[in-house]
Amino acid sequence: MSDILTLTRPDDWHLHLRDEAALASVLPYSARQFARAIVMPNLRPPVTTAAQAVAYRERILAALPKSGPGLDFQPLMTMYLTDNTPPDEIKRAKEAGVIALKLYPAGATTNSDAGVTDLRKTYATLEAMQREGLLFLVHGEVTDADIDLFDREAVFVDRVMGPLRAAMPELKIVMEHLTTREGVQYVAGSDRFTAATITPQHLLFNRNAIFTGGLRPHYYCLPVLKREEHRQALLQAVASGSAKFFLGTDSAPHASQLKEAAVCGAGCFTALSALELYAEAFEGIGALDKLEAFASHHGPDFYGLPRNTGTVTLKRESWTLPTAVPFGEAQLKPLRGGETLNWKLIA
């Protein structure tokens, strides 16, 4: 068993960088690990126009470290789809270098108030995306009050994906942060226009982690962690080596006082140790040989972008994750902060 793992430089296909001081605090962690990242548009207010996406990209580039690793990090921009996104905006988006739009069903997750209330209202815009070759990134959860929270993804797969795919046969769709057996089965059985990202927390933990010895807010994200059988389905999906599944951390920083509160915001912060966490998950199922394609090949191949040329190196070495790091004026607690990890990114 090797103690050194060298991979083609990976990308993060689902990342929350936030804005202003928070952006400056978290960006270096991702820039150090990843060459590129799909940057999520759920700011307040959300990034709903091409012009806003361009301005946000400028703020990200301006916040990059001026020396050391990560200088050449490339943010890949997305826009937040609303009921009212005009089809005309898609051409402007494409010209501006925006590569995808994100579906937040209204009320499904952090900053989703402006999200879509009925997907059919957006069909003209989705058709424009299909035509222009922009991807559709989906937070795949229904929000109906009568659906159990743990069933939101399975019901989305059952009710929404069929009609959506029938209406837009060649729209590239990424089911983001997949969490269930039903989701895995759907994506594995789908055509070449459909893929999914998988987070480290959904590979490493089941829902017991939220409740072990008390309520643990740092394990609360959306879609929420699921039963063990679903985690096993996700592990099998990545172990299969299928090109339909790729890395998307969904690293979603929230200040610790907002996590450790009566109402806890949804999101796990993993950017500090994302590759290490994935390595641990893959090693746990004897699939370290599948990590490179998952982290570095399947994503760019699906997006139609070139693979990166450089490499990163992980070493088998114990180290302790900090319990907290600065987050603007506040503090940010990484998932598994204070615990020992077995892999370390060294170059």
Ligand SMILES: NC(=O)N[C@@H](CC(=O)O)C(=O)O
């Ligand atoms: N995943 C999360 O739990 N939270 C994300 C939003 C999202 O990706 O749904 C966030 O922006 O905080």
Ligand SMILES: [Zn+2]
């Ligand atoms: Zn989401």
Ligand SMILES: [Zn+2]
């Ligand atoms: Zn997310």
